[in-house]
Amino acid sequence: MTTSPFVKLDGVAKRWNGQLGVEAISLDIAQGSFTALLGPSGCGKSTTLRLLAGLELPDEGKIWIDGRDVTTSAASDRNLSMVFQSYALFPHLSVAENVVFGLKVRRVPKKERQEKLHRALEITGLLGLEGRRPGELSGGQRQRVALARAIVAGQRLCLMDEPLSNLDAKLRNAVRKDIKKLQRDLGITVVYVTHDQTEAMSMADTVVLMKDGHIQQVGAPEDLYSRPKNTFVAEFVGAPPMALIASHVFSGFGTDKTIGIRAENIQIVPKGQGRMQCRVSESEFLGAETLIGLDHADASGLCVLKPGLSMMAEGREIDITFDDENLHVFDAAGHRLAG
Ligand code: ADP
Ligand code: MG
Numbered sequence: 001m002t003t004s005p006f007v008k009l010d011g012v013a014k015r016w017n018g019q020l021g022v023e024a025i026s027l028d029i030a031q032g033s034f035t036a037l038l039g040p041s042g043c044g045k046s047t048t049l050r051l052l053a054g055l056e057l058p059d060e061g062k063i064w065i066d067g068r069d070v071t072t073s074a075a076s077d078r079n080l081s082m083v084f085q086s087y088a089l090f091p092h093l094s095v096a097e098n099v100v101f102g103l104k105v106r107r108v109p110k111k112e113r114q115e116k117l118h119r120a121l122e123i124t125g126l127l128g129l130e131g132r133r134p135g136e137l138s139g140g141q142r143q144r145v146a147l148a149r150a151i152v153a154g155q156r157l158c159l160m161d162e163p164l165s166n167l168d169a170k171l172r173n174a175v176r177k178d179i180k181k182l183q184r185d186l187g188i189t190v191v192y193v194t195h196d197q198t199e200a201m202s203m204a205d206t207v208v209l210m211k212d213g214h215i216q217q218v219g220a221p222e223d224l225y226s227r228p229k230n231t232f233v234a235e236f237v238g239a240p241p242m243a244l245i246a247s248h249v250f251s252g253f254g255t256d257k258t259i260g261i262r263a264e265n266i267q268i269v270p271k272g273q274g275r276m277q278c279r280v281s282e283s284e285f286l287g288a289e290t291l292i293g294l295d296h297a298d299a300s301g302l303c304v305l306k307p308g309l310s311m312m313a314e315g316r317e318i319d320i321t322f323d324d325e326n327l328h329v330f331d332a333a334g335h336r337l338a339g
Contacts, residue, residue, distance in 0.1 A: 004067065006031035006189050007052065007157065012061030014047055021047040022213040025061065029191065029206070031156075034183050036204035037193045039236070044213040045193040049159050052191060054078050065157060080157040081150040085165050087142045089134040089149075095121075096130035099148045120148040123182060140171040147179065151186065158183075161193045176203060197237055201225070209233055231334040234260045235301065240291060242328065246298040249276060253329065257337075260328035263291070266304045266320050274319025278302060283311040294320070 005028035014021035022044035029035050037045040050056045052063060054075035062071045070078050089098045099120055100113045108116075121127045124144040134142050143163060150158050163179070164172045180203050183190045194200050200207050201221040209216045209224060209232075217229045221237075228234035234242040240263050247257035268274075278294035290310040294302040304320060312318070329337045 005029055005064075006033075006066060007191070008062075008064040009048075009052070010062045010064075012048075012051055012058045012063060014051060014056055014058050020213045021056075022051070022210075025051075025215060027208060027215070027218065029189065031189055032187050033205045034180070034190045034192065034203060035206045035208060036200035037191065037208050037210060038197060038200040039195065039210035039216075041195055043210040045195070045210060046161055047213075048210070049161055049191060049193050052078075053080060053082055053159055078157075079155050080159055081153040081155045083143075083146050083150050083158065083160040083163045085162040087134070087146040087166075089142060089145055091134050094131050094133060095126060095137070095145050095148075098134065098145055099130075099152055102149065102153055116152045116154070120151040123151060123185070124148045124178070138171075139167050140175055143167060143175055144178070147182065151182070155188070157189045157191070159191050159193075162195070163192075164194075164199070165196075172199075179203070198239060201237065207237075209236060211236075227336070228260070228328065229336050231258055231260070231330050234328060234330070238262065240303050241301050243299055243301040243303065244330075245276075245296070245302070247329075249296075249298050256332040258330040258334065260330065261302075261322050261326060263303045263305050265326035266302075266322050268292075268304060268306075269319050269321045271317075271319050273321065275321045277317060277319055280312045280314055280316045280318060282314060285309055285311065294318070 007029035009025050009027045012025040013023045025048055037048055039045055047056065051058055054073055057072060062069060064070065065078055096117055100117050103113045103116065121130060124147050126144055126148060129141065164175055167175060176199060192203065204221060206218060207221055207224055208218050211232055217224055217233045224233055224237045228237060231244055242260045242262050245259045247253035247259050248255040250259065253259060276296060278296045280292060281295045282293040284291040289305045289307055292304045292306060292312050294304065296302055331337055
């Protein structure tokens with residue numbers, strides 16, 4: 001049995017005066033899924049989301065939502081809600097008034113408004129704060145008001161553009177979990193824009209990694225982590241990123257390839273027994289483990305993880321080794337070769 005995707009983009013492109021925004025964006029999004037659009041600043045995440053929302057119209061391609069061709073539909077006809085980085089709350093309205101603003105505009109009866117408000121405040125943990133103005137709330141609470149407003153809209157598709165980037169790290173973690181739980185409990189489809197790979201990897205069922213207006217890879221977080229399609233994905237996904245080594249360092253790979261290896265697959269071995277000799281460049285204590293950065297003339301991003309507090313002197317020469325089965329091989333253009 002095949003189910004048609006809830007959201008579909010097919011060959012979508014957007015340019016401004018010939019300047020690239022996004023190109024050849026083709027993507028199927030399943031109903032009830034959590035999809036993260038991930039990539040560095042300027043890669044086209046917001047443009048893709050705004051095209052989905054109807055805030056921009058594509059120069060090429062088609063967009064479907066829930067089986068309907070919405071390519072040229074107005075934003076108000078697309079049956080979706082949006083949450084932005086700037087909470088976009090009305091400062092002179094209370095929490096309750098902000099949350100039900102859209103319902104009022106749509107002339108939803110008062111009783112229904114009250115019920116929906118109560119439920120949304122309950123879900124977002126804002127009960128008791130309904131009388132406050134946004135200025136009397138913390139950043140996390142304001143973002144919850146924006147979430148509550150998206151929830152009362154009752155749409156099955158919710159688009160979020162970097163909704164947590166104004167929050168400090170601890171709060172971001174907490175609200176991240178709230179959003180994920182909400183999405184599951186309500187069974188809504190979320191498309192979530194972030195430049196933070198940890199956020200994308202921890203929240204999404206499907207990660208769409210973009211670069212320079214093009215999709216690089218679409219897959220489950222573990223797919224991108226363990227089978228990156230190219231060296232860009234290898235270096236963008238994972239903390240620490242995958243180390244890349246020129247293939248001439250090894251025998252058997254030729255001289256025009258790039259070999260990738262992850263920190264957890266590298267072992268420090270006694271001198272003379274390693275496949276590579278490196279120099280310790282830094283030790284970073286992370287808590288449960290210590291990240292040892294390594295320098296080698298033909299490698300970038302080499303590092304190894306040691307359990308607990310385990311600093312190593314800068315400049316120390318060490319030997320490292322790894323198993324062939326943990327190596328990722330990329331061709332001269334950076335594309336993954338079989339395996
Ligand atoms: P991201 O959200 O990934 O940081 P954007 O989607 O905002 O990236 O931008 C993608 C590219 O499109 C960038 O090069 C950006 O400068 C360009 N762009 C976005 N919006 C506009 C616009 N309204 N006019 C001209 N160029 C734009
Ligand atoms: Mg953006």
